Amino acid sequence: xxxxxxxxxxxxxxxxIVKWFAYATMIWGLIGMVVGLWVALDLVFPQLNLGLxxxxxxxxxxxxxxxVIFAFVGNGIFMGVYYSLQRLCKARMFSDLLxxxxxxxWQLIIVSAVATIPLGFTTGKEYAELEWPIDxxxxxxxxxxxxxxxxTILRRRERHLYVAIWFYIATFITVAMLHIVNSFELPxxxxxxxxxxxxxxxxxxxxxxxxxAVAFFLTTPYLGLMYYFLPKAANRPVFSYRLSIIHFWALxxxxxxxxxxxxxxxxxxxxxxxxGVVFSIMLIAPSWGGMINGLLTLRxxxxxxxxxxxxxxxxxxxxxxxxxxxxxxxxxxxGVNAIAHFTDWIVAHVHVGxxxxxxxxxxxxxxxxxxxxxxxxxxxxxxxGVHFWLxxxxxxxxxxxxxxxxxxxxxxxxxxxxxxxxxxxxxxTVTHIAPMYALRSVGGTLYLAGVIIMTYNLIKTIxxxxxxxxxDAEAPALAKSYTIxxxxxxxxxxxxxxxxxxxxxxxxxxxxGLIEFVPTFLVESNVPTIASVKPYTPLELEGRDIYVREGCxxxxxxxxxxxxxxTARYGEYSKAGEFVYDHPFQWGSKRTGPDLARIxxxxxxxxxxxxMYDPTSMAPGSIMPSYPWLFDQKIDFTITPKxxxxxxxxxxxxPEGYENQSVADARAxxxxxxxxxxxxxxxxxxxxxxxxxxxxxxxxxxxxxTDIKVKPSAxxxxxxxx
Amino acid sequence: MKFINYLTSITGVEIFxxxxxxxxxxxxxxxxVYVFKADKSRLNYLSNLPIDxxxxxxxxxx
Numbered sequence: 135x136x137x138x139x140x141x142x143x144x145x146x147x148x149x150x151i152v153k154w155f156a157y158a159t160m161i162w163g164l165i166g167m168v169v170g171l172w173v174a175l176d177l178v179f180p181q182l183n184l185g186l187x188x189x190x191x192x193x194x195x196x197x198x199x200x201x202v203i204f205a206f207v208g209n210g211i212f213m214g215v216y217y218s219l220q221r222l223c224k225a226r227m228f229s230d231l232l233x234x235x236x237x238x239x240w241q242l243i244i245v246s247a248v249a250t251i252p253l254g255f256t257t258g259k260e261y262a263e264l265e266w267p268i269d270x271x272x273x274x275x276x277x278x279x280x281x282x283x284x285x286t287i288l289r290r291r292e293r294h295l296y297v298a299i300w301f302y303i304a305t306f307i308t309v310a311m312l313h314i315v316n317s318f319e320l321p322x323x324x325x326x327x328x329x330x331x332x333x334x335x336x337x338x339x340x341x342x343x344x345x346x347a348v349a350f351f352l353t354t355p356y357l358g359l360m361y362y363f364l365p366k367a368a369n370r371p372v373f374s375y376r377l378s379i380i381h382f383w384a385l386x387x388x389x390x391x392x393x394x395x396x397x398x399x400x401x402x403x404x405x406x407x408x409x410g411v412v413f414s415i416m417l418i419a420p421s422w423g424g425m426i427n428g429l430l431t432l433r434x435x436x437x438x439x440x441x442x443x444x445x446x447x448x449x450x451x452x453x454x455x456x457x458x459x460x461x462x463x464x465x466x467x468x469g470v471n472a473i474a475h476f477t478d479w480i481v482a483h484v485h486v487g488x489x490x491x492x493x494x495x496x497x498x499x500x501x502x503x504x505x506x507x508x509x510x511x512x513x514x515x516x517x518x519g520v521h522f523w524l525x526x527x528x529x530x531x532x533x534x535x536x537x538x539x540x541x542x543x544x545x546x547x548x549x550x551x552x553x554x555x556x557x558x559x560x561x562x563t564v565t566h567i568a569p570m571y572a573l574r575s576v577g578g579t580l581y582l583a584g585v586i587i588m589t590y591n592l593i594k595t596i597x598x599x600x601x602x603x604x605x606d607a608e609a610p611a612l613a614k615s616y617t618i619x620x621x622x623x624x625x626x627x628x629x630x631x632x633x634x635x636x637x638x639x640x641x642x643x644x645x646x647g648l649i650e651f652v653p654t655f656l657v658e659s660n661v662p663t664i665a666s667v668k669p670y671t672p673l674e675l676e677g678r679d680i681y682v683r684e685g686c687x688x689x690x691x692x693x694x695x696x697x698x699x700x701t702a703r704y705g706e707y708s709k710a711g712e713f714v715y716d717h718p719f720q721w722g723s724k725r726t727g728p729d730l731a732r733i734x735x736x737x738x739x740x741x742x743x744x745x746m747y748d749p750t751s752m753a754p755g756s757i758m759p760s761y762p763w764l765f766d767q768k769i770d771f772t773i774t775p776k777x778x779x780x781x782x783x784x785x786x787x788x789p790e791g792y793e794n795q796s797v798a799d800a801r802a803x804x805x806x807x808x809x810x811x812x813x814x815x816x817x818x819x820x821x822x823x824x825x826x827x828x829x830x831x832x833x834x835x836x837x838x839x840t841d842i843k844v845k846p847s848a849x850x851x852x853x854x855x856x
Numbered sequence: 857m858k859f860i861n862y863l864t865s866i867t868g869v870e871i872f873x874x875x876x877x878x879x880x881x882x883x884x885x886x887x888x889v890y891v892f893k894a895d896k897s898r899l900n901y902l903s904n905l906p907i908d909x910x911x912x913x914x915x916x917x918x
Contacts (some may be wrong), residue, residue: 222905296905362906371903376891378903383887387880625890645876 143291143611146604147220149507151233153601155213156503158241159206159496160589166201167585171578173198176759177571177726183759188252190759192685196263197251202488203261205244207352210496212240212279214359215302217503219286222296222362224609228285232278239275243268255325258682258718259340261347262316266327269317276313280306287632291609295629297378301358303632304386304639308350311643316343322780323773326679330784333713334401337721342393342647349389352487353455356495357385360428360452363499367444373430377423379625384420386639388413390646395466398475399695400721401710406650407468413646414466421459428452443518447498450526454490458483473548476691476725478567479540482533489529489581497525497588504592508599517591521584528581532574539570548699556702560728565755664711667841669786670834672796673803675777676769677834680827681720684761691722692731692838705732705839712841715786727758732839739807740814742832747819764828765820771797804829 176182176191183190220227227233246268250256256263264272283306287299316339318330329336365372372378394402394410429452432439439445461483465474474480505512512518546566549557628635670678681687694700696707708731713719737745744751747765749758775793782788788796804824811822811829820826 218906292905294902294905296902298906365903365906369907371900371907375899375903376894379891380887383884625887649876 141611142608144606144608145226147607148216148227148230148233148603149601149605150603151227151230151237152213152217152503153507154237155209155216156500156507158237159209159213160500160592162201162205162209162244163493163496164582164585164589166198166206167578167582169194169198169201171575171582174571174575174578177757178568178575180757180759185760185762187254187684187761187763190684190761192688192759193252193254193256195688196256196260196685197248199261200247200251200263201244203347203351204247207356207488207492207496208240208244210492210499211305211351211355211359212236213503214363214499215283215355218298218359218362219283219302221607222292222299223286223290224292224607225286225290228282228289232282232285236275236278236282239271239278243271243275246271250325254683256682256685257319257327257329258685258687258720259316259329259336259343260687260723261344262313262340265325266317266319266321267324269313269319272313273310273317276306276310280310284632284636291612293612293630295632295635296362297372297375297382298358298361299632300382300635300639301354301361303636304382304643305350305355305358307636307640308346308354308386308390308643311640311647312343312346312350315647316340320780320784322776326773328777328780328784329718331717331719332784333716333719334403334710336716336719337397337400337713338394338402338406338650340719341396342390342650345393345396346390346643348484348487349385349392352492353389354386356492357381357424359495359499360424360448363495363502364428364431364448364452367442367448367498367502368432368435368438370431370435373427373433377427381420381424381427383642385417385424387642387646388417388420390643391650392417392466394650395471396723397721398466398468398471399697400693401708401713403710409650411466411468414463418460418463421462422456425452425456425459428455443512443515443522444498444502446519446522447494447501447525450522451491451494451498454486454494454529458487458491461486472695472697473544474540476723477540477544478536478570479544480724482536482540485532485536486529489525489532493581494525497521497585500588500592504595505599508596508601510595510599513591513594513598517587521587521591524580524584524587528577528579528584531577531580533577535570535573535577539567539574542570543567547703548697550699550702556699560703561753561755564726564757568757663714664709664842667712667714669715669781669788670837671803672774672778672800673830673833674837675781675834676774676800677830677832677837678720679777680764680831681834682718686730687720687722689722689724689726689758690728690730691725692729693721694729694731700729704729706842708839709842712839715781717781717784717786730835730838732843734836734838734840735843738814739810739832739836740816742835743811743816743828746828746831761828762819764831765826767827768823768825769800769827769830771800771825774800800830801825803833807832 172182173191173195176194187193216227216233243264247264250265250268251263255265257265283302287295287303319327320330321327331339361372361378391413392410394406395414396410398407398411400407429449432445432449435445439449464470465480465483474483501512501518543563543566546558546563547560551557628638692708694704694707701707712731713721741752745753746761748760749756774796778788778793778796782792801824804826807829808822808824811818823829
């Protein structure tokens with residue numbers, strides 16, 4: 135190397151910020167997993183929803199996903215980045231103050247998520263549920279993290295950027311882009327907003343975000359951590375640095391295109407679906423390249439894997455990464471997707487990633503990091519071994535029942551009698567897999583027990599150790615001028631330039647996004663309009679907001695795919711033009727309950743009334759929670775005109791000045807529904823009023839899918855859905 | 857629904873896929889060439905960056 139050796143500089147590494155993030159990931163991990171176990175048990179024992187609005191599945195499930203992704207993994211990322219970046223750059227973090235702001239800001243965001251999601255403040259978009267003020271806070275804190283990271287990189291004493299840092303840079307820039315683009319929303323009140331996009335476009339943006347949240351929040355930063363901590367723990371360099379370079383560029387190049395594979399057979403234009411499939415298949419190459427690189431790092435050191443619990447965790451993590459990234463492309467094949475989508479198969483798939491890859495890598499790093507920062511040995515290797523086995527068994531007991539349940543239920547959905555009628559009622563397919571749900575909870579419990587043991591083990595370790603807040607280090611300053619000997623290769627040039635690397639990464643990820651978005655947004659024929667599709671009435675709009683608030687989309691899809699088994703069960707398949715006024719879209723991604731895209735007119739108002747109060751009264755054996763609060767709570771009609779105005783701003787064609795008429799119209803429609811309910815002699819659980827929330831929800835449900843119903847079928851008062 | 861329908865309104869659109877393929881191809885070919893031609897000792901140095909126990913040896917490494 136040509137670096138001129140200058141005076142050795144003395145400095146310290148900041149371990150305190152690493153320690154804080156490590157504590158945060160442990161605490162939030164525990165909380166997120168406890169909530170996860172709870173929501174898993176909800177499906178076995180619906181009584182655990184407790185009959186309270188803020189503890190129902192529709193609200194606790196987003197709490198679980200947000201806690202695990204952004205609190206557990208998020209803090210895990212920052213812990214690993216703050217530790218490794220300082221050492222790879224041979225520099226203390228750029229600013230202790232920014233680190234503190236980053237840490238407390240992030241925790242505050244998590245706390246506000248914990249406070250708002252159970253109260254029903256949600257945007258209704260999966261993994262992006264947090265409302266607009268929190269979205270802004272996330273963007274600001276993310277920038278603080280970025281400044282701190284780049285400040286450190288720019289003040290580094292090591293000229294060359296190790297590959298882990300490239301992954302961190304790509305993570306920073308891409309997550310910023312994803313978050314900002316997906317969070318365009320129009321605020322109506324302090325904690326209520328509507329997505330800027332509607333229907334198909336909203337779905338495309340959401341899954342471009344959703345998929346790449348997996349790619350750039352759960353994968354690239356953790357790959358960076360793998361490239362640092364795995365060689366560190368094994369005390370040998372990564373198997374192939376060449377491979378890691380290819381891994382990096384191929385991964386970020388391809389990942390960004392794959393989002394539409396979440397929308398196969400939906401109303402998304404066919405070309406976009408195919409694009410998603412092609413890139414998903416190509417993704418196997420870099421993903422497996424990365425996995426092989428990780429596993430082969432241990433070549434010749436496998437004997438140590440038997441001894442060293444850190445390596446054990448890391449080996450399982452990398453293997454889980456390999457399995458999940460093989461399964462992902464397989465699931466994106468249309469034939470496989472037709473079976474797996476909307477079922478528990480997907481739940482199993484993401485948990486192999488979350489429990490195996492993210493969880494186990496985090497645990498491995500914690501077991502390696504905590505004793506080092508506290509200058510001691512791990513309190514109990516035996517307990518760590520117990521944790522390893524509990525965790526591994528937990529993953530198996532989680533994943534296998536869910537695979538089984540997914541496949542079984544999907545086949546039951548598609549089963550026909552010889553006379554051409556559907557063989558199974560939807561509810562029967564749910565009760566059939568209930569034992570699998572129970573078994574899955576056992577897996578979750580094992581995994582959680584392991585984490586509790588780890589927490590105990592690490593607390594004990596911390597108690598016997600003495601913390602080294604500032605670790606002494608020294609390195610020569612970086613010479614200002616860098617002389618190049620001979621001809622320099624272009625890639626070597628980029629390896630020394632973090633800012634240019636960031637720009638190039640951004641360009642690479644923007645290309646994929648633009649090619650998917652631009653045609654869908656600019657070319658009208660991509661979303662054919664249907665003349666009979668009209669905006670929601672004010673009461674239906676209020677009902678829709680309740681649907682979003684209660685997180686109905688966590689269990690119900692609104693997307694009939696063009697399969698005989700679906701059109702026979704639900705009705706005409708969904709068209710892109712039906713969703714043009716849906717801010718946000720509510721297609722959902724999981725059918726724990728039946729699809730609702732064509733629920734309108736299927737039952738009488740009274741059926742919905744009784745069903746929402748006690749689902750088992752209409753559908754014995756149902757695992758849906760009851761919603762008693764909808765019968766007492768009133769709609770705040772003072773906000774309705776504002777909502778209409780907001781919708782007009784977003785391009786929904788209400789007549790000018792309609793907001794002044796909206797409340798009267800809503801009340802009139804409410805009166806009608808109340809009259810209907812009285813006529814059908816529902817057992818009134820509270821005095822019926824047109825401004826009851828349940829009335830608005832019924833108005834919305836009865837509207838769903840009716841715009842293009844060929845002939846209005848007479849509502850049937852059946853007790854069970856087909 | 858064919859992709860081409862939506863893009864025909866852009867003038868000279870035929871060149872777009874060609875350009876993208878070219879960018880993609882050139883970038884990855886160049887990357888592969890670089891990766892395989894890269895100096896072994898330098899790659900060695902890079903891959904050892906995390907291993908350096910303490911920063912002191914780095915001065916001697918360059």
